[in-house]
Each structure stands twice: as structure tokens, then as C-alpha cells.
Amino acid sequence: MTAKIKGISLFNDAFSDKRSTSSLGQMDDQNDPVNMILGLKALRKAAHDSATFQSGATPGRIVIPSEVAIRQTRQIPFEIDPPEHSGFRELLNPWFKRPLAAVYQVKLQQIIDQTIAHALEKDSVDIVAEFALPLQSKALSLLLNTSINKAQTWIDWGTHVFRSESSNLDADKANVLYNYIDAEIDKTMAKARPDDSATEDLYSVLLNAEVDGKKLTKEQVKGVMILTFAGGRDTVINAITNTIAYFSENINDLQRIANEPDIVNRAVEELLRYFSPLTQMGRVATEDTTVCEHAIKADSRVSLCWASANRDEKVFSHPNSVDFDRKVNPHVSFGFSHHNCLGATHARQILRQLVLTLANKVADIKVVSADEDIEQLGEFSRKVGFNHLVVSLSAK
Amino acid sequence: MAKVIFVTQNNGSVEVEGDSGSLMELAVANGVAGIDGDCGGVCSCATCHIYVDPADFVTIGSAEEVEADMLELDDQVTEYSRLCCQIEVSEQIDGMTFVVAN
Numbered sequence: 001m002t003a004k005i006k007g008i009s010l011f012n013d014a015f016s017d018k019r020s021t022s023s024l025g026q027m028d029d030q031n032d033p034v035n036m037i038l039g040l041k042a043l044r045k046a047a048h049d050s051a052t053f054q055s056g057a058t059p060g061r062i063v064i065p066s067e068v069a070i071r072q073t074r075q076i077p078f079e080i081d082p083p084e085h086s087g088f089r090e091l092l093n094p095w096f097k098r099p100l101a102a103v104y105q106v107k108l109q110q111i112i113d114q115t116i117a118h119a120l121e122k123d124s125v126d127i128v129a130e131f132a133l134p135l136q137s138k139a140l141s142l143l144l145n146t147s148i149n150k151a152q153t154w155i156d157w158g159t160h161v162f163r164s165e166s167s168n169l170d171a172d173k174a175n176v177l178y179n180y181i182d183a184e185i186d187k188t189m190a191k192a193r194p195d196d197s198a199t200e201d202l203y204s205v206l207l208n209a210e211v212d213g214k215k216l217t218k219e220q221v222k223g224v225m226i227l228t229f230a231g232g233r234d235t236v237i238n239a240i241t242n243t244i245a246y247f248s249e250n251i252n253d254l255q256r257i258a259n260e261p262d263i264v265n266r267a268v269e270e271l272l273r274y275f276s277p278l279t280q281m282g283r284v285a286t287e288d289t290t291v292c293e294h295a296i297k298a299d300s301r302v303s304l305c306w307a308s309a310n311r312d313e314k315v316f317s318h319p320n321s322v323d324f325d326r327k328v329n330p331h332v333s334f335g336f337s338h339h340n341c342l343g344a345t346h347a348r349q350i351l352r353q354l355v356l357t358l359a360n361k362v363a364d365i366k367v368v369s370a371d372e373d374i375e376q377l378g379e380f381s382r383k384v385g386f387n388h389l390v391v392s393l394s395a396k
Numbered sequence: 397m398a399k400v401i402f403v404t405q406n407n408g409s410v411e412v413e414g415d416s417g418s419l420m421e422l423a424v425a426n427g428v429a430g431i432d433g434d435c436g437g438v439c440s441c442a443t444c445h446i447y448v449d450p451a452d453f454v455t456i457g458s459a460e461e462v463e464a465d466m467l468e469l470d471d472q473v474t475e476y477s478r479l480c481c482q483i484e485v486s487e488q489i490d491g492m493t494f495v496v497a498n
Contacts, residue, residue, distance in 0.1 A: 041465065044465070044469055045469065048469040097432070265435070265436025265437065265438070266436065266437075266438060268436075269435055269436060269438045269440060270438075315462070326438070327438065328438060328439045328460075328462050328463075328482075329435075329438035329439065329440055330438075330439050330440050330462050330465070330466060331438075331440050332440075334440075334441070336469075337469060340441070344434060344441075345434060348434065348435075348436075
């Protein structure tokens with residue numbers, strides 16, 4: 001990949017041409033082809049129809065690229081369908097809404113302030129490895145309600161949980177995560193139940209919890225934890241990095257947020273729509289069916305292509321422009337329906353506080369070097385983020 | 397200034413008042429259970445679903461297309477459903493009662 005300095009804030013719509021002639025795209029993935037649903041309305045309909053388009057297939061199969069070869073543990077609640085899904089979701093929702101609490105936001109602000117201060121002290125900083133990854137990992141310690149000291153281990157794993165330089169699906173790297181989670185569960189089980197519920201971390205909450213009258217098994221706890229670690233890693237790193245990339249070429253928009261902090265929610269939602277940090281998520285058809293009059297065979301895969309739906313010109317006016325005045329913005333960057341992103345509250349809180357703090361503390365962002373992360377999905381080439389993005393930040 | 401009442405699914409009743417912003421923002425600011433407003437009010441998350449009293453529905457008005465599309469796939473939808481991020485707080489809604497859907 002060649003270095004590119006100008007135009008780094010642009011994220012082209014990789015699916016535009018195809019969407020103008022067909023409602024479905026196609027790609028192969030490890031000999032398990034995928035029909036990609038490109039339009040917003042058809043995507044939402046399929047996402048809601050969990051009986052026909054299931055998540056509870058072989059573990060790893062709904063992920064693209066498929067993780068069937070490297071994972072046997074079912075991610076929970078993500079790879080379970082209603083009605084079984086509901087009990088797990090009800091258990092987890094309150095925990096994953098904790099980012100709305102003031103005490104959580106104060107701690108998150110400390111992490112964000114330190115991350116920005118560190119970047120301002122240096123002549124230049126790789127936003128991916130030295131900013132987004134540490135920020136994501138330290139913020140994860142809040143989501144788990146565990147010691148921030150554990151974040152260094154997660155940072156040392158690198159940007160991707162399953163991906164190495166040699167492979168998009170590195171089983172050895174995945175096993176590092178699985179073994180770590182096994183060990184953490186064992187450690188928690190060995191400890192007495194804490195007297196003070198405020199000291200409970202997510203492991204202990206899950207190990208003590210019941211769903212539909214049954215205690216969670218160790219394998220189920222592991223399934224929740226894998227989802228928590230893997231689901232919010234590349235996605236949050238991409239969202240943070242792409243946000244910095246955007247403001248590097250649109251510094252007036254950052255200044256506008258400093259002047260009008262009330263628009264920050266709208267701004268973050270619009271950036272999320274524009275970037276679509278996760279390109280797509282799969283489902284498996286439970287029967288012969290159709291999507292927009294195209295035949296879909298039983299036991300074949302479809303994908304809900306969030307990135308395409310977020311640029312659907314039938315729904316969004318000027319879809320390829322970032323518009324902080326977009327007041328109605330029904331994007332699907334956090335998915336849709338039963339399986340909408342469990343970590344969305346956490347991710348939104350990080351981005352809102354990050355953008356506000358950047359607006360108040362940073363005067364300019366100059367790109368030193370950049371290497372774009374381009375996904376190759378059949379005929380589609382899509383920029384999803386950066387492998388590195390070296391910038392120099394100037395303080396206000 | 398508008399005073400409105402939210403009735404929550406656990407049968408709680410919360411009277412709140414405001415004079416600007418959206419009904420979702422007013423509910424969130426007052427901690428009304430079942431109104432999350434995750435997306436901040438851009439009609440992306442459907443976590444601010446309410447039922448309008450049938451007698452007030454003409455005054456409030458029907459959902460626009462984007463909002464209607466969101467509600468269409470909500471399992472709790474009724475003909476009196478609205479996403480309250482799309483309802484402005486004004487004197488027009490003074491005295492109304494809204495039932496929280498979730």
C-alpha cells in the first residue's frame with residue numbers, strides 16, 4: 001500500500017455502482033459465498049427477520065470473514081436467535097448501559113485527556129497504534145469494571161485480535177485471546193464472591209448470573225467475553241482513527257463543535273454513518289427465500305452490508321457528504337433490530353467525549369504519513385480504516 | 397412551558413416540564429425509564445418509542461417516512477406509536493400523557 005497524504009478524509013462508497021443496478025452484491029469467503037444486501041430498507045427487513053435469517057448458525061459463520069476455522073465457542077448474545085436471545089440481552093443490557101452514568105464518564109474523560117495530552121507532547125504519533133488502540137483498551141477496562149493496569153496486556157496484542165501480518169484469520173493469535181479469557185474466568189471462579197457489588201467485574205457478574213433460571217456455563221461466559229473483546233476492538237479503533245483523519249482535512253468542523261458543543265451527538269452519528277466502522281455482518285438462511293425478488297437458498301449466507309446501506313441514496317440525501325446538520329440520520333452503523341450493537345452506548349460515549357475534547361484542546365492536525373486499510377470483498381474494494389496514520393497535533 | 401406525563405412500563409408516572417428541545421431529550425434529562433435516546437435524537441436507534449393518547453394523535457401528527465420505517469419493524473408498534481426524538485417540546489403538547497413502549 002502506498003503512502004497517501006491528501007484525501008485521507010474521503011471514504012468512497014464502494015457499493016454505489018452495484019447498488020444502482022442490483023439490490024444484492026456477491027463475494028466469496030473461504031468457499032462459503034455471501035449475497036450482500038445493499039439497500040437500507042431490505043437490510044433492515046432481513047435483520048429483523050431472525051427466523052429466516054439466523055444468527056444462531058455454526059459459531060463464527062455469520063462473521064465475514066468466517067471464523068468457523070478458528071472458533072468453536074458461540075459468541076453470546078450475538079450468535080443466538082430470539083427467543084433464547086432475549087434473556088441474555090436482558091441480563092447484559094443494564095451492564096452495557098453503564099457508560100451513561102456520570103461516574104463512568106468522569107473516568108473515561110481522564111483516559112481521553114491523558115491520551116490527547118500524550119499525543120500533544122510528541123512531535124508525531126501513529127493514531128492507530130499509539131492513540132486509538134490504547135484509548136480503546138483503557139476504555140474497555142471501564143466497560144469490564146476492572147483494573148486499568150490490565151489494558152497493557154490488551155494493547156500488547158496489537159490492533160487486531162484475529163489478524164496478523166501473514167493472515168486475516170490467525171488461529172494462534174485467536175488462541176491468545178481465548179486462553180486469556182479462560183484464565184480470567186478461572187481466576188474469578190477461584191475468588192470468593194465480592195461483598196461489595198461496586199467491585200464486581202463483568203466476569204464475576206456473569207459467573208453469578210442466571211438466564212431463564214439457569215446459571216451461565218463457563219462456555220457461555222467465555223462466549224460473552226469473546227464478543228466483548230473482539231466486537232469492540234477493530235471497530236472502535238477504526239472509528240477513532242477515521243475521526244482524526246476526517247478532522248485533519250476538515251479542521252473548521254472541529255472548531256464548529258468547540259463553538260457549538262450541542263451538535264456533538266449529531267456530528268458523531270454522522271461520522272459513524274459516513275465511516276461505517278464495521279462493513280457488514282452475515283446471517284444464514286434457514287429456508288429457501290428471497291431478498292428483493294432474488295432467490296436465496298437455504299443454508300446459504302447473506303450479509304447485512306451496513307456500509308452500503310449507510311450510503312443508500314433512496315434514504316440519505318447527499319449520502320457521500322459529511323453533514324453535521326443532518327437531523328434525521330437512520331444509519332445502521334450499530335446494526336439493527338434484535339442484534340443491534342451491545343457496545344453501542346460505550347462506543348458512542350467514547351466518540352462524543354473524544355470529539356468534544358479534541359475540539360477544545362486541538363488547533364490543528366497535520367498528517368505525516370498514512371497507510372489505508374482496504375478490504376477486498378469480491379469485486380468491492382472498501383477503505384475501512386488505516387493500518388497506520390501518523391499525525392502531528394497542535395494544541396490550542 | 398409544557399408539562400407532560402410519561403407512564404412507564406412498570407406503571408410509574410413521571411411529570412416533567414420543558415420549553416425546548418425534543419420530547420426524548422426531556423425524558424432522558426428526567427430519567428424516564430424506557431427512554432434511552434441512544435443516538436441522541438437522529439432517528440437511528442428507536443430507543444425512544446412512545447404511545448400517544450389516541451385523543452392527542454391528530455395534534456401530534458403521524459410519523460414521517462424515515463420514522464415510520466423504523467417503527468414498522470418494531471415488535472411493540474401500534475397505530476399510536478411515535479419515536480419521541482421526533483416530537484418537539486412546545487405548548488402544543490402541554491398536558492399530554494405518553495406511554496413508554498419499552
